[in-house]
Amino acid sequence: MAGGHHGGYGYGGGFALIVVLFILLIIIGASYGGYGY
Numbered sequence: 001m002a003g004g005h006h007g008g009y010g011y012g013g014g015f016a017l018i019v020v021l022f023i024l025l026i027i028i029g030a031s032y033g034g035y036g037y
Helices: 013-034
Strands: none
Touching: none
16 A cells, blocks of 8 residues: 555455455444444
């Protein structure tokens, strides 16, 4: 993510971004809902 690689966004970068967003969503949901997954 720190580099300016455009080739890594089609497959690997997009998947990694979705995974990170999903993990953040779970963490935020757990913080607000008291571990309400």
